Structures are given as structure tokens and as C-alpha cells.
Amino acid sequence: MFEDVVAYIRHLFPGRESIPLHEPVFAGRERDYVLAAIDSTFVSSVGKFVEQFERMMRDYTGASYAVATVNGTSALHAALLVAGVRPGDEIITQSLTFVATANAITYCGAQPLFLDVDRDTLGLSPAALAAFLREHTEQTGEECRNKTTGRRISACVPMHSFGLPCRIAEISDLCQGHNLMLVEDAAESLGSTRHGRHTGTFGHLGVYSFNGNKTVTCGGGGAIVTGDEKFAAHAKHLTTTAKKPHPYRYEHDEVGFNYRMPNLNAALACAQLENLELFLAAKRRLAGQYQEFFRHRAAISFVVEPPECRANYWLNTVLLADSASRDLFLNEVCGAGIQTRPAWELLNRLKIYRHCQTDSLANANWLADRIVNLPSSVRL
Numbered sequence: 001m002f003e004d005v006v007a008y009i010r011h012l013f014p015g016r017e018s019i020p021l022h023e024p025v026f027a028g029r030e031r032d033y034v035l036a037a038i039d040s041t042f043v044s045s046v047g048k049f050v051e052q053f054e055r056m057m058r059d060y061t062g063a064s065y066a067v068a069t070v071n072g073t074s075a076l077h078a079a080l081l082v083a084g085v086r087p088g089d090e091i092i093t094q095s096l097t098f099v100a101t102a103n104a105i106t107y108c109g110a111q112p113l114f115l116d117v118d119r120d121t122l123g124l125s126p127a128a129l130a131a132f133l134r135e136h137t138e139q140t141g142e143e144c145r146n147k148t149t150g151r152r153i154s155a156c157v158p159m160h161s162f163g164l165p166c167r168i169a170e171i172s173d174l175c176q177g178h179n180l181m182l183v184e185d186a187a188e189s190l191g192s193t194r195h196g197r198h199t200g201t202f203g204h205l206g207v208y209s210f211n212g213n214k215t216v217t218c219g220g221g222g223a224i225v226t227g228d229e230k231f232a233a234h235a236k237h238l239t240t241t242a243k244k245p246h247p248y249r250y251e252h253d254e255v256g257f258n259y260r261m262p263n264l265n266a267a268l269a270c271a272q273l274e275n276l277e278l279f280l281a282a283k284r285r286l287a288g289q290y291q292e293f294f295r296h297r298a299a300i301s302f303v304v305e306p307p308e309c310r311a312n313y314w315l316n317t318v319l320l321a322d323s324a325s326r327d328l329f330l331n332e333v334c335g336a337g338i339q340t341r342p343a344w345e346l347l348n349r350l351k352i353y354r355h356c357q358t359d360s361l362a363n364a365n366w367l368a369d370r371i372v373n374l375p376s377s378v379r380l
């Protein structure tokens with residue numbers, strides 16, 4: 001039923017027995033930088049590559065401040081704490097996201113509240129957010145409270161799914177109007193922009209991941225970006241064990257975390273970032289080919305970047321007609337040695353998050369039945 005799709009993907013990645021969903025490319029100065037880090041003996045949490053990485057992230061995204069972390073999940077956790085999230089709070093996010101988004105909320109002692117996504121961006125829907133805020137919350141002084149639970153809602157964490165920018169400017173306006181801190185989960189969307197502005201830089205804080213499957217990888221790594229000097233200083237402090245600066249005394253003024261990115265990983269990240277625009281051009285070329293192919297293929301639609309956006313097309317995505325054809329597609333294409341995968345299980349369906357409040361999730365439920373991610377590695 002999907003022989004033409006199998007043949008086309010094989011033609012895109014010639015000479016490959018099995019085709020992975022996303023594999024890294026080390027075609028730049030990765031070896032040189034990693035060896036330089038080893039030769040310097042600074043392989044751990046201090047070193048010139050960590051500073052260089054933070055500078056490169058600032059320069060690339062246009063954020064005023066960047067803090068390197070050991071992975072994207074720890075970056076999210078620290079960003080939420082810096083945003084003032086407290087135990088007992090509720091945090092608005094989307095149900096269609098990777099589990100790390102909700103886990104980071106839980107690490108703070110807070111509880112996620114899952115709202116719907118838009119069908120075109122696959123990210124948090126401002127219409128759903130506005131409806132929820134209107135119908136289910138009230139302002140008490142400076143705080144937004146959930147009328148059902150009486151709990152404070154302190155922040156909102158939208159996610160740019162598969163690198164497609166969500167309607168972040170509208171979400172930002174809603175957050176501002178309701179005293180919600182905005183923490184962007186841009187783990188998947190490094191290089192994606194809306195109106196020329198980088199995803200991750202619309203919120204009070206934004207977070208990226210450099211995991212092995214991401215557009216830019218350093219094995220494992222993360223970053224927090226912000227335009228606020230105090231947030232940046234607090235993020236750096238919290239992620240580096242909250243040690244007060246002193247040449248030899250070990251004094252810690254809050255319970256911090258060892259969330260530091262090792263210099264060895266930062267060396268890899270710097271070399272990868274040097275090639276980011278090259279990677280993005282290659283990924284956009286691939287997305288263009290998929291788009292053209294699926295334009296002529298009935299019953300499967302390719303998800304294109306929203307208007308006035310540039311997507312990094314981290315994972316190319318198609319929508320099948322229904323869950324039955326999605327499963328047929330996955331069985332046949334995976335069976336042919338081509339890695340494809342469905343959307344994550346909606347987080348509200350996981351046993352660990354089943355108790356959390358949701359809205360109708362009409363679009364998320366619809367999408368969860370239809371989404372398939374296609375091989376999306378950079379081809380140079």
C-alpha cells in the first residue's frame with residue numbers, strides 16, 4: 001500500500017540498508033575541538049568551550065543571555081524554578097509533547113494542566129488557552145487562580161513541535177494579560193523563527209536541547225536563554241550547585257543542582273553550531289522534497305511551516321487519514337527498514353498524568369491518531 005513511499009524515502013537516502021529517523025553529522029571541527037578540550041585537561045564543568053558555547057547561543061538566537069546545561073530537561077527544570085514556579089502551582093502546557101515538558105513541571109512540585117494544540121502548528125493553541133483562561137481562571141491580586149482547584153497557575157510552557165513554530169506571539173500576549181510567566185520549550189526548534197525572531201526568545205525564558213537526535217547535538221546538552229539579567233544570573237547559579245563565588249570556600253546559598261554542561265560536550269556543541277545554517281539548509285531542502293512528493297500522494301498530507309515562519313524541520317511530519325492507515329503505514333515502512341514513528345502518547349493518557357486537568361483536546365486527539373514522523377537526517 002505504501003511501496004511508493006518506501007521507494008521515495010530510499011531514493012532520498014541512497015545506499016542505506018536501514019534509514020534512521022535522525023542521525024547526527026560530524027563534518028566540521030568536532031574532532032579538533034574535542035581533542036583541544038582533552039589536551040587542556042578541562043573536560044568537566046569549567047572550560048573555555050562552555051563560555052564559547054554560551055556566547056554562540058546568544059549571538060545565534062539574539063537572546064541577551066544564555067546558560068549551558070547538561071540536557072534540555074534540566075534546562076526546563078531550572079528555567080521553571082527561575083520563573084518562580086513553586087510546589088502546589090499549576091502550569092499550563094500542551095498534551096502533545098515529549099514527557100520531559102511535564103516531568104520538569106513535576107520536578108518543581110507543580111502539576112501540569114494540559115490544553116489543546118492547533119492543527120496546523122501542532123503547538124499550544126492560543127484559542128484554547130484564551131478559552132481556558134476565560135472560563136476556568138480568576139485573577140486574585142497579581143495571581144491567576146484555577147477556579148476549580150483554587151491553585152495558583154504561575155506559568156505557561158508552550159512547545160514548538162518537531163521544530164514548527166507555534167503561535168507564540170499570541171500566547172505571549174495572553175500570558176502577559178494573566179500574570180503568567182512564559183517558559184518556551186524550544187528543545188526541538190533551534191533555528192526556527194516566527195517573523196524572523198527565534199523560537200525560545202519570546203518568553204521570559206526559553207530552553208533548547210542538544211540531545212543526540214536533535215538538529216545540533218553534543219551528545220547530551222541543553223541551554224536556557226533569557227533577556228533578563230537577573231534570571232540569567234539565577235539560572236547560572238542554580239545550575240552550578242548554587243555556590244557563592246569564592247576562590248576556595250564552599251558556601252551554597254540555596255539547594256542548587258549540578259546541571260552543568262561538561263566542557264567536553266561544549267566543545268562538540270561549538271563545532272556543531274558552526275554548521276547550523278548548513279544543517280538547516282539541508283533539512284529545508286529535504287522538507288521541500290517531501291512536500292513535493294506528498295503533494296501528489298492522496299490520503300497523506302505533509303505538514304508545512306506556518307505562514308511567516310521558518311521551521312527547522314527537525315522531524316518531518318505527515319498526517320495519515322486515520323489511526324488505522326497510520327498503523328498500516330508504520331508497519332509497512334518500519335518493516336522495510338525505514339524508521340518512522342507516531343506522535344508521543346498524549347501525556348494526559350499516561351498513568352502518571354491521567355489525573356491532570358485538560359480541556360477537550362479535540363485537535364490533540366485528532367492529531368495523535370494521524371501523525372507520523374519521517375526520516376529527517378541532514379544530508380550534506
Ligand SMILES: Cc1ncc(COP(=O)(O)O)c(C=O)c1O
Pocket residue numbers: 071072073074076097098100101159185187188209210211220221222
Ligand atoms: C519537547 C522536548 N522537551 C524537552 C526535551 C528534553 O531534552 P533532553 O533530552 O536534552 O533532556 C526534549 C528532547 O529530548 C523534547 O523533545
